[in-house]
Structure formats: C-alpha cells, structure tokens
Amino acid sequence: MKLLTCPINGSRPIQEFTYGGAVRDMPAPDAVNDEQWGDYVFHRNGYPEVKREWWYHTASGVWFIAERDVVNDVIVRTYLYSKGND
Amino acid sequence: MPYQLLRFAMRKKYPEPRMFRSPDKLRDEYDVVIIGGGGHGLATAYYLAKNHGITDVAVLDQGYIGGGGTGRNTAIIRSNYLTEQGVAFYQRSVNLYADLSRELDFNLFYTKRGHYTLAHSDASMRTMRWRAEVNKHVGVDSEVVGPGFIKKEIPQIDLQCGGHQPPIVGALYHPPGAIARHDAVAWTYARGADRHGVEIHQKTKVTGIEVRDHAVAGVHTDKGFVKARKVLSAVAGWTTHITKMIDLHTPLVIHPLQALVTEPLKPWLDAIVVSGSLHVYMSQSTRGEVVGGASLDPYELISMRSTLDFAESMAGYFVDLFPCLSNVKIMRQWAGLCDMTPDFSPIMGTTPIRGFYIDAGWGTYGFKATPVCGETLAHTIAHNEEHKLIRLFTLARFGRFELVGEKGAASVGH
C-alpha cells in the first residue's frame, strides 16, 4: 500500500485516509453570477500536475493538506491547514 | 457454417488486406480532426463518413488505436440505467451493437449473457425496482427478481455471501445484458472509417489547439500543424490535457479504475454479475477467464498502476459470491483512467468554442456507449447542433445546475 504521512500520526497506509478533493477557494456567493457559482461548485482542475488536496486520517479525525503529484503518484509534502498557507 | 474460413484454406498467400491504411504524412488541412483513436473517436469518424458523407477526416492518437479505455474495459454492454434519457440513449447503443458485427463484417463477439445487478438490502431493491420500471417504460427488458430465481440461474452463487456481507435479497435482471470483444470494436470501426476515406494517424500527439475569435482554427501536433474548423476531443482519461489547451472548464477529475482476470477456465458462468452493494462486477469471457472489477480508486490519480489491496478486495468479493472461486487463481491485473463527472453522465457536444466538440466524462461506462456516441457525435459535428439523444449531456449543464440523475445506476453499474 502506498504510504501517506499524516502531520499528526506519521506515515500510515493510504487506506487509513479519506480523500477530500482539491483545496478550492470559495468565492463570495454574492460577488459572482449563477454561472460563475456553478463553475465553483462543479468544475475542477483535472489537469495532470501537482495538486493541493484535503486528506483526512479516518481513525483519528485529522484533516490536513497533501501536495501530491497525481501523475507520478508521489506525495510531495503534507501539512496542517492554516489560514496563512492557503 | 463459417464458409468465410474456406478462403484461408484455398489461398497460399494470406489474403487479408490491411485493416486500415497508415498514411505517412499528416496533411495540412482536414474538414474534421478527431483527437483520440479509441472506440468513440473511431466510431464518430465512421458515422461521419457513413451517415453524413463527411470523409475528409483525420483521427489522431498519441499511441495506437484502442490503447486507452477501449483496450482496458471489462466489456459489458447494457441499457438498464436509471433515467429515461439514459435508458433511451444506451438502448440505442445496444441496438447498434446488436447489428454491428454484420454491418462492419467483423465478429465482435457480441454475446447476450443476461445481466444481474444484485441487491443486498431493501434500499438497494428499491433502486432496482426504480430502474426496472423506467427500463420497461422505455421498452427495455428488465425486471426485479428474487433470490430463488437468481440461485436457479446462477447455481454457484452463495446468496448468503459466506456470512461476510448482507445476504442477496434480489436483483435487477436485464436479459439483454451482453459482453463483446472490446479491442475488436476499435479495430473494426477503424477499418470501417478507413474504407470511407478517413485517415488514421497513430503515434501523433496533439500539443495545442489553435483558437481564433472563439473558434477552432486547427490543431498543433508533434508532426506539424493541421488546419481544421471542426475538432472533436474524444480522449477520456486524457481529456484534461486537451481542455487545458483551450482553458475549457469542466468538472472532470481523473481516477484510476482497476480490473483483473483469472486464469482461463471451462465455461461455468453465463451471466454478468454485478453487486450494487459490494461495488463489484464480473463475467466470464469467451476465452474462459473471469474478468472483474470494482469501484474507482477513491482519489485523483492519472496513472494506470495496480494496487495489491484492489486484488485482495476483489478476491474477497469473488469468494463471498462464488465460493468455488477459492481455488482459482488471478492471472493479471491492470488499470485504466476514468474521467468522472459529478452526475455520472458524460459530457458530449458543443462547447463555447465554435467548432470544438467534446466527448468526455465517460467514467466507467464508456464502452457500452461506443456506437451511439459515434452516431450522435457525428450528427452533432455535421449539423453543429446536439443530436436529440445527447441534449442533456452538454457541458453547459453544470453551470446551469441541470445535472442528470444517473447516480443510482452507474456507481459500479458497468
């Protein structure tokens, strides 16, 4: 199994985690029109590159960010979310 | 009687011509360029030529034809979907498939086996009934059946699932469910298209799309620039490469889908068996191998690597459903890429860029739609307007919050 390093629990098999999708910035709902809002809700960046994603260590309930190269299947780094690093 | 084989006995030299030509050079210009030489791209090329007389077409594939999803899927063909539009759409595909071997004069091994979607809970049975009712409404043969019927038709199944899963309480039974030789679908559409004058260029990679004034002007490839006013992208798991070239926003996220195959066995399983609760599907091919798969890998990954835990969990499901598989061996595992949409329905048709058409979002259900996809996209490209069967699949639906309601049927429907 692939290994993923939880910032709190350390290196664990990837089965122990739940994938939370890409980190996305929500626009202010009033500042966008319906189509732009739909773009935020549904559209994604599916391009093959390094992604910034939410991951959750299921057993311990820790949410964190992983930067992951989704082409070469390499975890670049993982860290806890904080307002400064978004 | 296979009289056709006699000609092999009678001729000293092997009489078969090339399936399709391999043109040396890419011309400067075509009426239509199709990016993607899989089943969908080739079928579209074929129907463009056959139904619409548009033959100045080039199909470009970065590798060899059918090398993507077409060559990796588990080849299940069915129309027992959840929405009226979905059922009608896939049923058109089934009808085209049923006659395709004859039309293209190539045996695709399209074989009706009967398709069972097992239910392990009341909630699941409710969904099966929903599908059955909508299917029947559209004229598709599906019915909800009970455990007794399942056991009679599939005697080796363990309705109790070895005590490891909730027991099977019934199934959606779809007699027309079929399998086919998936690679051959690409080959034969390639031949059909080629015979009409379509050019197929393998090992030709698209590196950019030229857009001027919100309209397609041509395609950049590693073999040069090609002018075209109509371009179709039909590359499934590689779609996000293409959409980036034109900054087209889509919901697509690529996930791997794994599959595996056992050693060949003498025939013992006629039916195609799917479990909605276990998220697993299996069938026995004409070669005797049991082919199976389960749900997508749960995270984005644009790689076709295999995992051991997939093989382990598939093996677990195999034994739970069919104890007799305990002493059968898994021979090989592989994976393909699935471009997923949030409503388990494809993205087909026009885009905000004039002349640029898209066929994507096929997730785990693209193979069965190959013929109808080709037919409807050919129409769409020829008329620059969506064919009526695919109006609900437009890219614009997400911005409009008009999602299609297929989630109940395709999450591991296959």
Added chain:
Amino acid sequence: MPPHRIPAQPGEWIDRTLPITFKFEGRSYKGYAGDTLSSALWGSGVRLLGRSFKYHRPRGVMSMAAHDANVFVEDSPHVKNRRNNLRGDVLPITAKLDVVACNTKGGVANDWLRVNQLFAKMLPVGFYYKAFHKPGKLFPFFERSMRGVAGLGRIDPDIEAVNTPKRYDDCDVLVIGAGASGLSAGVAAARAGAHVVLGDDQPHPGGALGYQSPLHSIARDRLRELLAQAGQLDNLDIRQGTMAAGAYGDLWVALVDNDKLTKMRARALIIAGGAFEQPSVFHNNDLPGVMLASAAQRLMHLYGVKPFERCVVLAANSDGYQAAADLRAAGVDVAAIADLRSGGEPTDLAYRAIDAGIAVHRGHCVYEVHPPRVGFGVAGVVLRKLSDDNRPIPDTNVLIDCDGVAMSVGWAPNGGILYQAGARFIYDDQSEQLVSGTLPQGVFAAGRVNGVYDIDDKITDGTRAGQLAAQHLNLSTGSLPAAPSRAVARSHPYPIYENDRHKCFIDFDEDVQLVDIANAHQEGYDNIELLKRYTTFGMGPSQGKLSNMNAVRALAKLNGAGINETGTTTSRPFHQPVLISHLAGRRFHPMRRTPMHVWHHAHHARFMHAGTWYRPEYYAQSGKTREDCIIAEAKRVRSGVGMIDVSTLGKLEVSGPDARTFIEQIYTGKFGKLDVGRTRYVVACDESGIVIDDGMIARLGEDRYYLTATSSGVAAFYREMQRWAILWSMNITLANATGHLAALNIAGPDSRKVVTQVTNVDISADAIPYMHVREGDVAGAPARVMRVGFVGELGFEVHVPASFGLRVWKALIEAGHVYSIGPFGVEAQRLLRLEKGHIILSQDTDALTYPDEAGVAWAIGKDKAFFVGQRSIDVLRKHDATRRLVGFRIDEHYRGTLPQENHLIIRQGKITGRVTSVAHRSTFGFPLGLAYIAPDQAKPGSHVQIRISDGALVPATVTALPFYDPQNERQKM
C-alpha cells in the same frame, strides 16, 4: 537404474529412498519424493504431457520451471475439492496425486480435438473475427461451442469458501532470488547490518548454480560458500518456496507461498530473479522433446532424469556448450551442436565439445524437427546453414536422427517486479537483451536480470547491489566493487526461422505461429500492443515469459525497426497466478451492535443490516407473519406505549463561542431564537444545494448544542463539519458521540406514565413541552430527555452514555410492564413516521433532491447571511420545479395488487413521478405513501395513477400531510 534416470547428482532435489506412486491420466507412474509431475513423468519415459490450447498439438517439457504452460493439469473428476490449472513443472508428486491434462476431450492421448490440426489452415490468426457472425442467428451457437473448447481447468462447484489468513511483514532489504547474485546481495546487505529477507520461489536455494553445471566445481563451491556465509547471519532470513507476485507503491511486495500471502513492506528492494531462457523459433519447435537447455539441465541435475537418449543442442552462447557437456556426462548421446553464430563458441567449451566427439556445426540453425511416424516426440532434426544475414540457406540440410533438441539461444530478464517497482527497460545491443535503465530510489537489480551472467560476475553484481541497498538505508559498507560489464551477448538477436510448412511457434500457450505474426502485421496490427491483442501472444497462462521477446524481435524485423522503437508489452502483477483464497484471506467485516442488542436477541428480534449496524427490523411472535408483527408493534405505539432502540442515530456535540454561528452556517435553519432547552428539526445541504442530512438540534446550554444526524450519514457529515470548522476558523469543540451514547425512543399515549417512574426529572407537559429537552437522571443514568414528534405520538427520546443503555432500556420495559409496553423495530417506526408524512433521507430523497422538492424548505431560515448550499438553492429555485413530494392514499375501491416503492406515476403514458415510501397496511386501515409528482398534480385531491410491475395502473389520490392527526395534537400531549 530405471531407463530414463541417471545416477545420483550432487545436490539433487529428489530423495531416491522415498519412491512415490501417483496417477496421471488414469495410469500409475513411479517417481521419488522431490520429483514434480513433469520430472516424474519424463523420468518414466512419458513424452506426451499435454495438448496445446488451439490446435491440441502434443506437448512435453519445455522450461521445466513453469515458464511455459505445456504441462497443465487438474485433479481427476472424482477427486474431492478438485484443484484446477496446476503446473506440472512445479507440482510435487504425492501418493494421492491423481491428475489429468486440462482441455482435452477423451484424454491426452486420444484427444479428439486434435482434429483442429487438420483445419489449421482454415484457422489462421484472428480467424474467429472473420467468421461465425453471419448468419446472426447461428452466432450464439458458435459462441457457446467456442467457449466450450476455450478455457482450461474446470471449477469444482462444490468446494466451500476457503479462508486463508494473510500476514504482514517488514524488513530493511527484500531480496528476490536465491541464486548467486541474490545470495551475495543478501549477504552483503546483512553484513552491513540490514534486516534482510530473501525470497526464492524454488524449494531449494541456488538458482542456476543448482542446475547449470553443478558438476562444474566452481558452481558447487560458490553455492556452498554463499550458503555458509548466509548461515552465519542471523539478520538474513531466507524463505524458500516464496514467490514475489507483484511489487506495488512504496516497495509493498506481495510474497506468496503455498499457504498464504505475506504483504511485505521493504525499505529497499533488490531484484535478482534471473532470466527466462528463450526458445528458438523453427518448424515443430513445440514437439515433445524440444526443450530449453536449462530444462534439460534441471531434469538432470535437480531430478536425476535423463532428458534424451540422443539429442542435438542448439546454441548461441556458452550456456549451450556447457549444457552439451552436462548432457554427455549424463550419458546422453549428443549428436551435434548447431551454433547459430558463424564464429562459433570463443571459449574452451568449444574445444571440449570437439574433443568429446560432438559434431559442431557453426553458423547453422535447427530448421525443422520431425516427429516419429508413430507415437509422440522427436524422431530427427534438419539443420541448415545460415547466410551472413541469418537466413537458412536452402539445400544445405543436415539430417540428424535424435529424440530431442536442447535450445540455448538467449535469455529475457525476469523483470516484472523491477518494472512494477518503477524501472524501465531498454534493449542493450551489446548483450542483445533488455536491461533496466535508471532505477528508482531504493530499487536495485543484480545478476542475469541485470544482464550479468558469469558466476563470479553475478556474485560481484549481487554484492554491489547489497551494499548499495545498505547505503541507501544509511548503513555503512565496505568499498563498492565495480559494476561487471555486460560485454558478451548471451542472446542471439534473431533466433527465428520461418518455414513454408509453418508450425514455427512463437507462443506455445496460445499456439501463435510466426506466420500469424506476419499475417497480423500484414493486416495492419503493426505495433506491439495491437499485435498482442490480435494474435493473443503473451495472453495465455505464462503471460509471455517465453514469447514476448521473440514476438518483439519478429515485429521489429517486419517493421524494419530497432527493438527499443518497437517497444515491449507492459509487465503487470502477478509473476505467476495467485490463488484467490490467498488474496481474499479471512475478510473481516466488523458489524456494530447497540448496547441493547442482547435484549433484542433474547426477545426474538429479526435483525437487519443498517449500514454497519445490526438493528431490529421487527420482533417475531409465534404464529404471526412479519407484516402482522409490524402492524401490531405500530398499533401498540398509537394506543398504548412502545419503545425503539435508536442508538444508531448520529450524535454530534458542538460547543464553544462560535457554536451557534457554526451551526447556522452548516444547517439551513436560523437558531437565534432557539432558547436553551428547546429542540428543532434541522436540514443540511451540500454545496450544490442537495439535502444530505437531517436530524434534531437541542440547545443544552448557552454555547452547548446537541445534534442528531442520520445513522448512515453521520460519519461523512461529521468529517465535513470538521473541515468547515477549520476553513471558517471556528472557535468550537466538535465531537462525534454516535458510539458514545445510547438512545431510545419511548412513544405512545402512555409513555409519560412509564418514563416518570424511572426518573426524578419532572416530565409533565408543562415541565417539558413538545420540542424541548431536559437533562437529568433516568434509571440511574445521566440522560438527555427530548420530546420529539417523529412517530406522531407523545414520546420521549432518552440519550444516555452507552454503558447505561441496557440498564435504562430494561428499567423502562419493567416500568412499562403494567401498560403492556412492547418494543418496536425499524419497520414499525417507518410506518409510523410515514403516517405523519416525515421523510427518510435517501429513501424519500435522492442525489438531486433540494429542500423545496422534499417539502422541507420551511427549515430554511429567512434572511440568513450564509449557509452551505444557500447560493445553489437560489439557482435551483430559478428553474421550473419539476417535482414535489406529496402524500397519497390508494383509492378505497381498489382491490388489486398494491404498489411498491419506486413504482412510477404515469400520466398519459409519460412518467411524472415515483412512489418513494408506501405502506400496504397502516394503523388506521388504508394503504398510503409518499411520492414525487409533477407540481401541477401536487394539489391534495388530485387523482393519479401508479403503474405496478405488470403494467396495471393503480388509482390513488394526493392527500395532505400528515395522514394521521393532522393537527399534530397527539405528540404535543
């Protein structure tokens, strides 16, 4: 000495003091302990060991290592727990062994499917694509027949499921292969201090040292030395009979032995798995008696079997000459050596062959093999001289009588694991074989798989790899030896010779001939992947071990291209097929039980799976049907008192300064006016405005809230809450108390009379009005007592810590005895709530339902600044509504079959809705339900038609909700 055996060989694997009699194809044969089926049969003079897949040609030993699938057997039909698809080369013989060849009709000798050979000309590559599809009506018949002749072993439908425990393991360095390079690598890494596990799939270590010239003292000495060194290292764990089936991410390797699967995590991986000797392609190269030279050596040196009486050796390297010397030493008459190389063998071995009187034909190939007139096997061969460009020259035939051919023309690396671990192979023109390019971090290769063949070179290569692996782990080692060179080619670049009579086999498993490759190429399948899929080379049980390389060579030649340009096929798990039972293991599926489970069980509850929980569906009573029991349970609630275990409810605690703000952003409601001690129904949506959860909110304190959620949704919902809390920087404490608290719901007009007996809390109507909550002691447990209205009667939902659950339940049962209290299950609760028109998420809602459709728009607070899904609901509201959830009752006069959930509402032949919930019997007598319906049919009083499964239309009328107690008075008592 039995005629086909040779005297005892040093290090042989058989024990001649333990003879064994076994059965093959119904006849008894003798062998020894340590023999495999192939060696015992060949050693008994049996030459027909199997029939090929397509043409049913006779087959014998080819690799003697299960790199081919010629000897493919299954247990005889009468054997209990019949095994299938066994490989004779590695199947140990036992006294009980009773096997037959797979895929014959009438036995291997009289297989009447061999008639296919007569039609061979009509069955070229891909013939089945060209025929049988017309006329369409006959195709199913043809397809069934084809299925019948395809496939190999038969399943045994009567065997029971096997549960084989799996193991986890980890090590510093995993070495694959216990040959010269593997053992050296293991020793080097262990000496540096690493914990090393070495896996080898053979019964004994040594690899090629064991069968290739063990008589040659160097091989024997080296093996002895290596094993002695290994024996001294406690941190080197050698596991024989252990195959590396596949390598996965982060050096996760599947190790498979006879008993189990071991999942090994390594920190460094050394692949020393050797190479597969490759066959030459010529007319009849598949007849029994034509085998790899290494197969002949394995037969002699491991099993003491004489491979031939008189043979020809085909060589393109010194391995072939060594094999000739070994054969001669074993008493085989080596009639000739045909050397593909015009320059012949440059080493001493050439002279030794000549000195031994063996005729050496330089620059010659084996062109044809002829079978005997009667029987199976080889009667003689035809050699031909090769031109400068490697073509057989006509009219240069050399005829030699013999009963076998030993081929030593090349090697292909056993590189599957390397490939899966991230290596990519390139063709090296010097060694004429594939070698791995740059290896990923932590992955190393040594020995033949790395293009290194000489014994001492292999040891150097292995030592080097072991040290590099140790260095990768920051262990210090001695100085690194230089990498051995790969100068001398051990493989011939094109040992493939076409013949007008064809039958030159590229793939033995699938009967793919050289002419098939050419024909497929002619048809345009001119790249390796298309060629493979069309011809099926490499797709049989041995997955191309003996065919991939030659097919690539043939294709490269047809394309006029190099090997690297032509490419190779990808190498996927598994190296050899793995038992499903090994992979499946014991399959743990934990189920959750509530604290009251034991009581339910004792009271005849029929349990259902509700997600991962067991819940009582209903409580069985003798003489009563399920439906009777359910309706009785429900009626008791309406008229007296009943109690249901709702411990599975999702339970969430939110507290802190930002608690209210947080909850108002998560849920659709507004809670500014929710006083302490009050409860309310809540709905949550996702970002796209779809309803995803519902439940109750109870305000327990100033900043303390208690929420219930759906059993099946709570885990995911809690997870999302946690993420929102982070994103919104909320100062709250959030806890998922679902398993921490038990809960029950006691409901009915008598419920207050029961509860009051076990609690000191004042639960009178004034003290706890409807939709209020109080905390206090119930039956000695700290409890939250809420008045809820889900089932539409006076009722109390009591939440206590799980350890008190059973006690409180029993206490209430006891207290309620005088009121004839009884338990009610999930089905009764579903009926009761349906009578009140309350929705159940994912039954009355689906993946596209937004609040307005489900009739819960009232739960959306007015003028809220923000909640998840709000913006999307605004967009959805701009669409024309397509459906509304309404109540309906079946028309009174209707006496036919009643509808079920998801039967469709039909109007003028079109679908306008579907039933989501339905009760055939209700507590007040008439069938009723909920359904989605077109908005213009949603007015109470509208007549609708529900179509049931046989197509009949059932008349129903839209009814205002709730059906029962429209003024909601009973729950407010």
